[in-house]
Amino acid sequence: MGDENKLTQGLVQVYTGDGKGKTTAALGLGLRAAGHGLEVEVIQYLKGSSYTGELYSTERLPNFTIKQFGKGCSYAALIKQGLMDCTGCGDCFVRNSKDREFHENFIDLAYKYTKEILEEGKKDIVILDEINNAVRYELLSTEGILELIELKPERTELILTGRGVPEEILKKADLVTEMKAIKHPYQQGIKSRRGIEY
Template sequence: MEQPKREKPYQKPTGERRGLVLVYTGEGKGKTTAALGLVLRAVGRGYRARIFQFMKHERAAFGEHRALERLGVEIEGLGDGFSWKSKDLDHSAALAYKGWQKAREILLSGTYFLVVWDEISYPIRYGWIPLEEVLQALEQKPKGVHLVLTGRGMPEEIIERADTASEVRKVKHAFDAGVPAQRGIEH
């Protein structure tokens, strides 16, 4: 009988600790949820976190907004909802860019341990936020700040610069069976 191959013994990394760039992308459900999990972990350790949601309304009242407010985490919707519902795409683009300026400023301020740019891939892909500006912000990110970027179709240039990138793959989704979004699960 053939012996199973042994994995290499664990070796503790010897590099320096620094703020990471993490990406969650792909067609599956769970990208925002993964980012929020990191926020909970950071806040649980006493660190400050800030979340910007590029496709959510400014005054959204999703379950995660309500819970995070109770924890003292600032979460801000920067858009006017999902683009396919927009009545004025020029207005949507202007909101996204204005929100981008604020999200970039907060990242570069170094005030927060963890910053999340949720669903930022959409306004980048739509041309509302220049990819070059996002890449520049990644280069200028303060050393001790962690940054999470989420969204389907994340540009390859961002993935290449990330320290950690995960692709969430859809195997099956309730929407495909006609089940509508549900409070406490999708929002």
């Protein structure tokens, strides 16, 4: 890709808050950028190999890559085939810091991979999905994220998602959006829906 397709200036964005839509917003930005020929890399922290629509739709886009670093879903194949729905068991997404050493290994791998991607400087958009939760669960330090922000090439857009962003990171960001939970279908007993939540 030629320089004419590159960003003239890359910023740091944060999507946080207790409401739904952080990953969705980041993926939407990535899809828009891919449509302009930009190279997009999504690195998912604390999310394992599970069935989500974005994994399969982005396989059709040569300039949009998703890498997952987390525990896998036992039912992914059945969910993909439409033989069952996501039960919301949470096995594929860390909600606390139990089995600390197990999760730390995934975080270490994700962090090393992120550093490599930023140091290479070949990606225009780098989305670190749920990285803020890694800090929240004390599996990654605030200083670690600040180091990644410093590694960001000038023309690379860096997007961080997840709840509970430390103040130091908010200060470094150029754009911060807080998703606020006002009402959610879960409160009505409606489970995750194929094509909407996964």
